[in-house]
Amino acid sequence: MADRQKNLKHDSVGAWAKRLYFASRAVMDSVLRPYDLGSTQWYVLYQLANEGPTMQRDLVRMLQIERATLSGVVATLVRKGLVDQAPDSDDQRQRMLRITRAGRKLWKELPDPIELILTAAFDGADPAELAIARRVLQVATQRLNQHILKGDQA
Amino acid sequence: MADRQKNLKHDSVGAWAKRLYFASRAVMDSVLRPYDLGSTQWYVLYQLANEGPTMQRDLVRMLQIERATLSGVVATLVRKGLVDQAPDSDDQRQRMLRITRAGRKLWKELPDPIELILTAAFDGADPAELAIARRVLQVATQRLNQHILKGDQA
DNA sequence: GAAATATTGATAGGTAGCAAACGAATTGTC
DNA sequence: GACAATTCGTTTGCTACCTATCAATATTTC
The missing domain is CATH 1.10.10.10 (Winged helix-like DNA-binding domain superfamily/Winged helix DNA-binding domain)
Known part of the structure:
Protein backbone atom coordinates (compact mmCIF):
# COMPACT_ATOMS: atom_id res chain seq x y z
CA MET A 1 0.00 0.00 0.00
CA GLY A 124 11.36 -19.09 4.88
CA ALA A 125 12.27 -17.64 1.48
CA ASP A 126 12.80 -19.93 -1.50
CA PRO A 127 16.53 -20.72 -1.73
CA ALA A 128 16.32 -21.04 -5.51
CA GLU A 129 14.92 -17.54 -5.82
CA LEU A 130 17.48 -16.20 -3.39
CA ALA A 131 20.21 -17.70 -5.52
CA ILE A 132 18.80 -16.08 -8.64
CA ALA A 133 18.50 -12.73 -6.90
CA ARG A 134 22.04 -12.98 -5.66
CA ARG A 135 23.34 -13.75 -9.12
CA VAL A 136 21.38 -10.96 -10.80
CA LEU A 137 22.75 -8.48 -8.29
CA GLN A 138 26.29 -9.74 -8.62
CA VAL A 139 26.26 -9.63 -12.40
CA ALA A 140 24.77 -6.16 -12.44
CA THR A 141 27.31 -4.92 -9.93
CA GLN A 142 30.16 -6.38 -11.90
CA ARG A 143 28.92 -4.80 -15.11
CA LEU A 144 28.55 -1.41 -13.48
CA ASN A 145 32.04 -1.59 -12.02
CA GLN A 146 33.45 -2.49 -15.42
CA HIS A 147 31.59 0.45 -16.88
CA ILE A 148 33.26 2.72 -14.36
CA LEU A 149 36.69 1.32 -15.20
CA LYS A 150 36.15 1.89 -18.90
CA GLY A 151 35.08 5.45 -18.23
CA ASP A 152 38.26 6.07 -16.28
CA GLN A 153 40.44 4.93 -19.14
CA ALA A 154 38.74 7.20 -21.67
CA MET B 1 38.44 -11.88 -9.42
CA GLY B 124 20.47 -8.42 -22.28
CA ALA B 125 19.53 -9.84 -18.89
CA ASP B 126 16.69 -12.34 -18.56
CA PRO B 127 13.48 -10.42 -17.73
CA ALA B 128 12.12 -13.36 -15.74
CA GLU B 129 15.18 -13.41 -13.52
CA LEU B 130 15.04 -9.65 -13.15
CA ALA B 131 11.46 -9.96 -12.00
CA ILE B 132 12.40 -12.57 -9.44
CA ALA B 133 15.28 -10.47 -8.17
CA ARG B 134 13.04 -7.47 -7.88
CA ARG B 135 10.47 -9.42 -5.92
CA VAL B 136 13.02 -10.97 -3.56
CA LEU B 137 14.41 -7.53 -2.80
CA GLN B 138 11.01 -5.99 -2.31
CA VAL B 139 9.81 -8.73 0.02
CA ALA B 140 13.01 -8.60 2.05
CA THR B 141 12.80 -4.82 2.31
CA GLN B 142 9.20 -4.99 3.42
CA ARG B 143 9.99 -7.60 6.05
CA LEU B 144 12.89 -5.57 7.41
CA ASN B 145 10.77 -2.46 7.61
CA GLN B 146 8.08 -4.37 9.46
CA HIS B 147 10.73 -5.67 11.82
CA ILE B 148 11.76 -2.11 12.57
CA LEU B 149 8.16 -1.10 13.23
CA LYS B 150 7.67 -3.98 15.64
CA GLY B 151 10.84 -3.02 17.46
CA ASP B 152 9.55 0.51 17.86
CA GLN B 153 6.36 -0.67 19.50
CA ALA B 154 8.18 -2.83 22.06
C1' DG C 1 73.66 7.49 -3.22
C1' DA C 2 70.20 10.86 -5.15
C1' DA C 3 66.03 11.67 -7.51
C1' DA C 4 61.67 10.08 -9.12
C1' DT C 5 57.76 7.17 -8.07
C1' DA C 6 54.53 4.47 -5.32
C1' DT C 7 52.12 3.40 -1.11
C1' DT C 8 49.86 4.37 3.24
C1' DG C 9 47.29 7.02 6.25
C1' DA C 10 45.29 11.61 7.46
C1' DT C 11 42.71 15.73 6.45
C1' DA C 12 39.51 18.90 4.14
C1' DG C 13 35.34 19.52 1.82
C1' DG C 14 31.36 17.57 -0.33
C1' DT C 15 26.82 14.52 -0.66
C1' DA C 16 23.43 11.70 1.48
C1' DG C 17 21.24 9.63 5.03
C1' DC C 18 19.15 9.39 10.02
C1' DA C 19 17.20 10.96 14.79
C1' DA C 20 15.96 14.42 17.95
C1' DA C 21 14.49 18.83 19.11
C1' DC C 22 12.51 23.25 17.88
C1' DG C 23 9.39 27.11 15.99
C1' DA C 24 5.68 28.36 13.26
C1' DA C 25 1.32 27.30 11.39
C1' DT C 26 -2.82 24.60 11.19
C1' DT C 27 -6.44 21.73 12.90
C1' DG C 28 -9.20 19.55 16.54
C1' DT C 29 -11.62 19.69 20.89
C1' DC C 30 -13.88 21.49 24.49
C1' DG D 1 -12.30 31.59 21.66
C1' DA D 2 -8.60 28.92 24.12
C1' DC D 3 -5.81 25.12 24.64
C1' DA D 4 -3.91 20.73 22.84
C1' DA D 5 -2.27 18.00 19.23
C1' DT D 6 -0.47 17.64 14.68
C1' DT D 7 2.11 18.92 10.58
C1' DC D 8 5.92 21.01 8.06
C1' DG D 9 10.36 22.67 7.54
C1' DT D 10 14.81 23.66 9.73
C1' DT D 11 18.79 22.98 12.57
C1' DT D 12 22.11 20.26 14.96
C1' DG D 13 24.87 16.38 15.43
C1' DC D 14 25.92 11.95 14.09
C1' DT D 15 27.50 7.85 10.55
C1' DA D 16 29.24 6.73 6.23
C1' DC D 17 30.60 7.32 1.92
C1' DC D 18 33.34 9.88 -1.88
C1' DT D 19 37.36 12.83 -4.22
C1' DA D 20 41.43 15.40 -3.94
C1' DT D 21 45.38 16.54 -1.69
C1' DC D 22 49.19 16.27 1.60
C1' DA D 23 53.09 14.31 4.48
C1' DA D 24 55.70 10.56 5.57
C1' DT D 25 57.82 6.45 4.31
C1' DA D 26 59.42 2.79 0.96
C1' DT D 27 60.88 1.38 -3.36
C1' DT D 28 62.73 1.85 -7.95
C1' DT D 29 65.67 3.85 -11.31
C1' DC D 30 69.39 5.97 -12.87
Whole structure:
Protein backbone atom coordinates (compact mmCIF):
# COMPACT_ATOMS: atom_id res chain seq x y z
CA MET A 1 0.00 0.00 0.00
CA ALA A 2 2.47 2.57 1.17
CA ASP A 3 4.74 1.23 -1.53
CA ARG A 4 2.29 1.79 -4.28
CA GLN A 5 1.59 5.47 -3.87
CA LYS A 6 2.83 7.50 -6.77
CA ASN A 7 6.57 7.34 -7.00
CA LEU A 8 9.05 8.81 -9.36
CA LYS A 9 8.87 7.08 -12.67
CA HIS A 10 12.56 6.43 -12.70
CA ASP A 11 12.59 3.34 -10.54
CA SER A 12 15.03 0.52 -11.10
CA VAL A 13 16.87 -2.35 -9.47
CA GLY A 14 19.28 0.29 -8.28
CA ALA A 15 16.45 1.85 -6.33
CA TRP A 16 15.33 -1.50 -4.90
CA ALA A 17 18.90 -2.23 -3.91
CA LYS A 18 19.08 1.13 -2.22
CA ARG A 19 15.92 0.51 -0.24
CA LEU A 20 17.05 -2.93 0.88
CA TYR A 21 20.45 -1.58 1.83
CA PHE A 22 18.98 1.20 3.92
CA ALA A 23 16.41 -1.08 5.52
CA SER A 24 19.10 -3.51 6.62
CA ARG A 25 21.26 -0.62 7.79
CA ALA A 26 18.32 0.66 9.81
CA VAL A 27 17.90 -2.71 11.54
CA MET A 28 21.61 -2.96 12.17
CA ASP A 29 21.79 0.59 13.51
CA SER A 30 18.85 0.00 15.84
CA VAL A 31 20.50 -3.13 17.22
CA LEU A 32 23.84 -1.37 17.70
CA ARG A 33 22.58 1.99 18.90
CA PRO A 34 22.41 0.95 22.58
CA TYR A 35 26.10 0.16 22.30
CA ASP A 36 26.87 3.41 20.52
CA LEU A 37 28.35 1.66 17.51
CA GLY A 38 27.87 2.30 13.79
CA SER A 39 27.58 -0.54 11.31
CA THR A 40 31.05 -0.11 9.83
CA GLN A 41 32.52 0.14 13.30
CA TRP A 42 30.89 -3.21 14.01
CA TYR A 43 32.49 -4.78 10.93
CA VAL A 44 35.90 -3.59 12.02
CA LEU A 45 35.43 -5.02 15.51
CA TYR A 46 34.14 -8.23 13.97
CA GLN A 47 37.32 -8.61 11.98
CA LEU A 48 39.65 -7.78 14.86
CA ALA A 49 37.78 -9.95 17.36
CA ASN A 50 37.55 -13.01 15.13
CA GLU A 51 40.60 -12.86 12.92
CA GLY A 52 43.02 -11.06 15.20
CA PRO A 53 45.21 -8.01 14.52
CA THR A 54 44.89 -6.73 10.99
CA MET A 55 46.74 -4.20 8.90
CA GLN A 56 44.62 -1.13 8.18
CA ARG A 57 45.61 -1.40 4.54
CA ASP A 58 44.16 -4.92 4.34
CA LEU A 59 40.93 -3.90 6.03
CA VAL A 60 40.36 -1.41 3.23
CA ARG A 61 40.28 -4.31 0.76
CA MET A 62 38.20 -6.54 2.97
CA LEU A 63 35.55 -3.96 3.72
CA GLN A 64 35.67 -2.54 0.19
CA ILE A 65 35.62 1.05 1.33
CA GLU A 66 38.00 3.93 0.71
CA ARG A 67 41.10 4.52 2.79
CA ALA A 68 39.70 7.89 3.80
CA THR A 69 36.48 6.32 5.06
CA LEU A 70 38.25 3.68 7.11
CA SER A 71 40.61 6.30 8.47
CA GLY A 72 37.64 8.10 10.05
CA VAL A 73 36.03 4.93 11.39
CA VAL A 74 39.27 3.78 12.95
CA ALA A 75 39.82 7.20 14.49
CA THR A 76 36.41 6.92 16.15
CA LEU A 77 37.12 3.45 17.51
CA VAL A 78 40.50 4.55 18.82
CA ARG A 79 38.92 7.57 20.47
CA LYS A 80 36.45 5.24 22.19
CA GLY A 81 39.32 3.07 23.36
CA LEU A 82 38.02 -0.05 21.61
CA VAL A 83 40.83 -0.39 19.09
CA ASP A 84 44.55 0.19 19.23
CA GLN A 85 46.39 1.58 16.23
CA ALA A 86 50.18 1.28 16.04
CA PRO A 87 52.71 1.74 13.23
CA ASP A 88 54.16 -1.50 11.92
CA SER A 89 57.79 -2.05 12.81
CA ASP A 90 58.70 -3.21 9.28
CA ASP A 91 56.87 -0.53 7.34
CA GLN A 92 56.29 2.67 9.24
CA ARG A 93 53.57 3.75 6.82
CA GLN A 94 51.29 0.88 7.70
CA ARG A 95 49.22 0.70 10.84
CA MET A 96 48.42 -2.48 12.70
CA LEU A 97 44.96 -2.53 14.25
CA ARG A 98 44.28 -4.54 17.37
CA ILE A 99 41.22 -4.84 19.57
CA THR A 100 41.78 -3.56 23.11
CA ARG A 101 40.69 -5.21 26.31
CA ALA A 102 37.75 -2.81 26.52
CA GLY A 103 36.92 -3.63 22.92
CA ARG A 104 36.88 -7.34 23.57
CA LYS A 105 34.73 -6.86 26.63
CA LEU A 106 32.19 -4.88 24.60
CA TRP A 107 32.34 -7.42 21.77
CA LYS A 108 31.27 -10.22 24.10
CA GLU A 109 28.13 -8.31 25.06
CA LEU A 110 27.17 -7.54 21.47
CA PRO A 111 24.35 -9.39 19.71
CA ASP A 112 24.99 -10.53 16.14
CA PRO A 113 23.08 -8.03 13.97
CA ILE A 114 23.84 -9.88 10.73
CA GLU A 115 22.20 -13.08 11.89
CA LEU A 116 19.19 -11.08 12.99
CA ILE A 117 18.90 -9.33 9.64
CA LEU A 118 19.21 -12.54 7.66
CA THR A 119 16.43 -14.11 9.68
CA ALA A 120 14.16 -11.08 9.56
CA ALA A 121 14.66 -10.63 5.82
CA PHE A 122 14.87 -14.12 4.37
CA ASP A 123 13.59 -16.69 6.81
CA GLY A 124 11.36 -19.09 4.88
CA ALA A 125 12.27 -17.64 1.48
CA ASP A 126 12.80 -19.93 -1.50
CA PRO A 127 16.53 -20.72 -1.73
CA ALA A 128 16.32 -21.04 -5.51
CA GLU A 129 14.92 -17.54 -5.82
CA LEU A 130 17.48 -16.20 -3.39
CA ALA A 131 20.21 -17.70 -5.52
CA ILE A 132 18.80 -16.08 -8.64
CA ALA A 133 18.50 -12.73 -6.90
CA ARG A 134 22.04 -12.98 -5.66
CA ARG A 135 23.34 -13.75 -9.12
CA VAL A 136 21.38 -10.96 -10.80
CA LEU A 137 22.75 -8.48 -8.29
CA GLN A 138 26.29 -9.74 -8.62
CA VAL A 139 26.26 -9.63 -12.40
CA ALA A 140 24.77 -6.16 -12.44
CA THR A 141 27.31 -4.92 -9.93
CA GLN A 142 30.16 -6.38 -11.90
CA ARG A 143 28.92 -4.80 -15.11
CA LEU A 144 28.55 -1.41 -13.48
CA ASN A 145 32.04 -1.59 -12.02
CA GLN A 146 33.45 -2.49 -15.42
CA HIS A 147 31.59 0.45 -16.88
CA ILE A 148 33.26 2.72 -14.36
CA LEU A 149 36.69 1.32 -15.20
CA LYS A 150 36.15 1.89 -18.90
CA GLY A 151 35.08 5.45 -18.23
CA ASP A 152 38.26 6.07 -16.28
CA GLN A 153 40.44 4.93 -19.14
CA ALA A 154 38.74 7.20 -21.67
CA MET B 1 38.44 -11.88 -9.42
CA ALA B 2 38.54 -8.71 -7.37
CA ASP B 3 35.26 -9.90 -5.91
CA ARG B 4 36.61 -13.22 -4.76
CA GLN B 5 39.56 -12.13 -2.68
CA LYS B 6 39.08 -12.94 0.96
CA ASN B 7 36.18 -10.99 2.30
CA LEU B 8 34.52 -10.83 5.64
CA LYS B 9 32.63 -14.01 6.30
CA HIS B 10 29.48 -12.14 7.07
CA ASP B 11 28.21 -11.68 3.56
CA SER B 12 24.54 -11.52 2.77
CA VAL B 13 21.96 -10.16 0.38
CA GLY B 14 22.25 -6.97 2.38
CA ALA B 15 25.87 -6.79 1.32
CA TRP B 16 25.07 -7.53 -2.33
CA ALA B 17 22.41 -4.84 -2.24
CA LYS B 18 24.92 -2.43 -0.78
CA ARG B 19 27.47 -3.16 -3.48
CA LEU B 20 24.93 -2.74 -6.26
CA TYR B 21 23.65 0.47 -4.72
CA PHE B 22 27.11 1.93 -4.45
CA ALA B 23 28.09 0.80 -7.93
CA SER B 24 25.05 2.50 -9.44
CA ARG B 25 25.62 5.58 -7.31
CA ALA B 26 29.22 5.67 -8.53
CA VAL B 27 28.07 5.65 -12.16
CA MET B 28 25.42 8.26 -11.48
CA ASP B 29 27.86 10.49 -9.59
CA SER B 30 30.44 10.26 -12.33
CA VAL B 31 27.87 11.25 -14.93
CA LEU B 32 26.63 14.18 -12.84
CA ARG B 33 29.97 15.38 -11.46
CA PRO B 34 30.74 17.64 -14.47
CA TYR B 35 27.47 19.41 -13.70
CA ASP B 36 28.20 19.64 -9.99
CA LEU B 37 25.03 17.75 -9.05
CA GLY B 38 24.46 14.99 -6.53
CA SER B 39 22.18 12.06 -7.24
CA THR B 40 19.34 13.20 -5.00
CA GLN B 41 19.61 16.69 -6.40
CA TRP B 42 19.11 15.15 -9.82
CA TYR B 43 15.96 13.36 -8.69
CA VAL B 44 14.51 16.61 -7.39
CA LEU B 45 15.25 18.39 -10.65
CA TYR B 46 13.79 15.46 -12.55
CA GLN B 47 10.52 15.78 -10.69
CA LEU B 48 10.32 19.56 -11.03
CA ALA B 49 11.30 19.57 -14.70
CA ASN B 50 8.93 16.81 -15.76
CA GLU B 51 6.00 17.06 -13.40
CA GLY B 52 6.06 20.76 -12.63
CA PRO B 53 5.95 22.59 -9.29
CA THR B 54 5.71 20.24 -6.35
CA MET B 55 5.09 20.60 -2.65
CA GLN B 56 8.18 19.80 -0.62
CA ARG B 57 6.03 17.63 1.62
CA ASP B 58 4.99 15.48 -1.35
CA LEU B 59 8.54 15.15 -2.57
CA VAL B 60 9.46 13.58 0.77
CA ARG B 61 7.00 10.79 0.07
CA MET B 62 8.01 10.39 -3.56
CA LEU B 63 11.72 10.20 -2.87
CA GLN B 64 11.19 8.16 0.31
CA ILE B 65 13.72 10.13 2.30
CA GLU B 66 13.39 12.08 5.55
CA ARG B 67 12.17 15.65 5.70
CA ALA B 68 15.52 16.64 7.18
CA THR B 69 17.44 15.12 4.29
CA LEU B 70 15.32 16.80 1.66
CA SER B 71 15.58 20.05 3.54
CA GLY B 72 19.34 20.02 3.03
CA VAL B 73 19.15 18.98 -0.61
CA VAL B 74 16.63 21.70 -1.39
CA ALA B 75 18.76 24.26 0.42
CA THR B 76 21.68 23.31 -1.80
CA LEU B 77 19.61 23.60 -4.98
CA VAL B 78 18.23 26.97 -3.86
CA ARG B 79 21.75 28.19 -3.09
CA LYS B 80 22.78 27.18 -6.60
CA GLY B 81 19.83 29.09 -8.02
CA LEU B 82 18.36 26.01 -9.70
CA VAL B 83 15.21 25.77 -7.62
CA ASP B 84 12.85 28.28 -6.10
CA GLN B 85 11.24 27.63 -2.72
CA ALA B 86 8.19 29.66 -1.67
CA PRO B 87 5.60 29.29 1.09
CA ASP B 88 2.21 28.11 -0.11
CA SER B 89 -0.52 30.72 0.09
CA ASP B 90 -3.08 28.29 1.52
CA ASP B 91 -0.87 26.66 4.10
CA GLN B 92 2.03 28.76 5.22
CA ARG B 93 3.83 25.74 6.63
CA GLN B 94 4.23 24.11 3.27
CA ARG B 95 6.76 25.11 0.64
CA MET B 96 6.17 24.98 -3.07
CA LEU B 97 9.22 24.00 -5.09
CA ARG B 98 9.66 25.23 -8.63
CA ILE B 99 12.50 24.92 -11.11
CA THR B 100 14.08 28.24 -12.06
CA ARG B 101 15.04 29.38 -15.52
CA ALA B 102 18.66 28.54 -14.77
CA GLY B 103 17.54 25.15 -13.51
CA ARG B 104 15.64 24.39 -16.68
CA LYS B 105 18.56 25.50 -18.80
CA LEU B 106 20.86 23.12 -16.91
CA TRP B 107 18.30 20.33 -17.10
CA LYS B 108 18.28 20.47 -20.88
CA GLU B 109 22.02 19.87 -21.01
CA LEU B 110 21.91 16.94 -18.62
CA PRO B 111 22.28 13.35 -19.83
CA ASP B 112 19.90 10.78 -18.34
CA PRO B 113 22.00 8.84 -15.83
CA ILE B 114 19.23 6.36 -15.02
CA GLU B 115 18.91 5.21 -18.58
CA LEU B 116 22.65 4.78 -18.74
CA ILE B 117 22.72 2.72 -15.55
CA LEU B 118 19.87 0.49 -16.65
CA THR B 119 21.64 -0.27 -19.91
CA ALA B 120 25.04 -0.81 -18.35
CA ALA B 121 23.66 -3.05 -15.62
CA PHE B 122 20.87 -5.05 -17.21
CA ASP B 123 21.07 -4.91 -20.98
CA GLY B 124 20.47 -8.42 -22.28
CA ALA B 125 19.53 -9.84 -18.89
CA ASP B 126 16.69 -12.34 -18.56
CA PRO B 127 13.48 -10.42 -17.73
CA ALA B 128 12.12 -13.36 -15.74
CA GLU B 129 15.18 -13.41 -13.52
CA LEU B 130 15.04 -9.65 -13.15
CA ALA B 131 11.46 -9.96 -12.00
CA ILE B 132 12.40 -12.57 -9.44
CA ALA B 133 15.28 -10.47 -8.17
CA ARG B 134 13.04 -7.47 -7.88
CA ARG B 135 10.47 -9.42 -5.92
CA VAL B 136 13.02 -10.97 -3.56
CA LEU B 137 14.41 -7.53 -2.80
CA GLN B 138 11.01 -5.99 -2.31
CA VAL B 139 9.81 -8.73 0.02
CA ALA B 140 13.01 -8.60 2.05
CA THR B 141 12.80 -4.82 2.31
CA GLN B 142 9.20 -4.99 3.42
CA ARG B 143 9.99 -7.60 6.05
CA LEU B 144 12.89 -5.57 7.41
CA ASN B 145 10.77 -2.46 7.61
CA GLN B 146 8.08 -4.37 9.46
CA HIS B 147 10.73 -5.67 11.82
CA ILE B 148 11.76 -2.11 12.57
CA LEU B 149 8.16 -1.10 13.23
CA LYS B 150 7.67 -3.98 15.64
CA GLY B 151 10.84 -3.02 17.46
CA ASP B 152 9.55 0.51 17.86
CA GLN B 153 6.36 -0.67 19.50
CA ALA B 154 8.18 -2.83 22.06
C1' DG C 1 73.66 7.49 -3.22
C1' DA C 2 70.20 10.86 -5.15
C1' DA C 3 66.03 11.67 -7.51
C1' DA C 4 61.67 10.08 -9.12
C1' DT C 5 57.76 7.17 -8.07
C1' DA C 6 54.53 4.47 -5.32
C1' DT C 7 52.12 3.40 -1.11
C1' DT C 8 49.86 4.37 3.24
C1' DG C 9 47.29 7.02 6.25
C1' DA C 10 45.29 11.61 7.46
C1' DT C 11 42.71 15.73 6.45
C1' DA C 12 39.51 18.90 4.14
C1' DG C 13 35.34 19.52 1.82
C1' DG C 14 31.36 17.57 -0.33
C1' DT C 15 26.82 14.52 -0.66
C1' DA C 16 23.43 11.70 1.48
C1' DG C 17 21.24 9.63 5.03
C1' DC C 18 19.15 9.39 10.02
C1' DA C 19 17.20 10.96 14.79
C1' DA C 20 15.96 14.42 17.95
C1' DA C 21 14.49 18.83 19.11
C1' DC C 22 12.51 23.25 17.88
C1' DG C 23 9.39 27.11 15.99
C1' DA C 24 5.68 28.36 13.26
C1' DA C 25 1.32 27.30 11.39
C1' DT C 26 -2.82 24.60 11.19
C1' DT C 27 -6.44 21.73 12.90
C1' DG C 28 -9.20 19.55 16.54
C1' DT C 29 -11.62 19.69 20.89
C1' DC C 30 -13.88 21.49 24.49
C1' DG D 1 -12.30 31.59 21.66
C1' DA D 2 -8.60 28.92 24.12
C1' DC D 3 -5.81 25.12 24.64
C1' DA D 4 -3.91 20.73 22.84
C1' DA D 5 -2.27 18.00 19.23
C1' DT D 6 -0.47 17.64 14.68
C1' DT D 7 2.11 18.92 10.58
C1' DC D 8 5.92 21.01 8.06
C1' DG D 9 10.36 22.67 7.54
C1' DT D 10 14.81 23.66 9.73
C1' DT D 11 18.79 22.98 12.57
C1' DT D 12 22.11 20.26 14.96
C1' DG D 13 24.87 16.38 15.43
C1' DC D 14 25.92 11.95 14.09
C1' DT D 15 27.50 7.85 10.55
C1' DA D 16 29.24 6.73 6.23
C1' DC D 17 30.60 7.32 1.92
C1' DC D 18 33.34 9.88 -1.88
C1' DT D 19 37.36 12.83 -4.22
C1' DA D 20 41.43 15.40 -3.94
C1' DT D 21 45.38 16.54 -1.69
C1' DC D 22 49.19 16.27 1.60
C1' DA D 23 53.09 14.31 4.48
C1' DA D 24 55.70 10.56 5.57
C1' DT D 25 57.82 6.45 4.31
C1' DA D 26 59.42 2.79 0.96
C1' DT D 27 60.88 1.38 -3.36
C1' DT D 28 62.73 1.85 -7.95
C1' DT D 29 65.67 3.85 -11.31
C1' DC D 30 69.39 5.97 -12.87
